[in-house]
């Protein structure tokens with residue numbers, strides 16, 4: 001699959017940056033002419049992944065969040081959200097709906113949301129080294145779309 005366009009940004013894990021990251025990725029994806037539903041799915045998935053970096057990876061301190069989005073020739077977008085925080089001991093368990101180490105405040109549905117709103121979700125994690133979440137979504141080709149690719 002041919003790569004068409006890409007950006008990478010690095011942000012500190014401040015809570016303001018959850019909304020900022022969501023907006024940046026969604027602005028970038030606009031070039032694929034997504035429906036409002038597709039855009040909202042991507043925004044929600046990005047919010048969940050970035051929130052996890054803020055509240056879990058860097059629980060008691062501010063660390064760096066590396067975000068990239070890449071557009072491919074099949075009208076898909078791949079979003080990567082990486083941290084160098086605490087890591088996840090058991091990824092399969094963490095991805096189970098309702099599993100949380102966040103106590104009362106958290107629903108344990110972040111990964112479930114990412115999985116259902118995107119076409120593909122991969123989570124790689126090493127304890128003490130950090131976590132990379134890679135998500136992909138194909139944007140529908142609509143009649144009357146202005147072909148820019």
Ligand SMILES: Nc1ncnc2c1ncn2[C@@H]1O[C@H](COP(=O)(O)OP(=O)(O)O)[C@@H](O)[C@H]1O
Nearest residue numbers: 052056057094100101106107108109110111131
């Ligand atoms: N980036 C991350 N770094 C460390 N742990 C994480 C990260 N993302 C998720 N986790 C772990 O996976 C669990 C499940 O995440 P999630 O499904 O988003 O639910 P929630 O955030 O509500 O706990 C978290 O409670 C946490 O233990």
Ligand SMILES: [Mg+2]
Nearest residue numbers: 048051052110
């Ligand atoms: Mg979460």
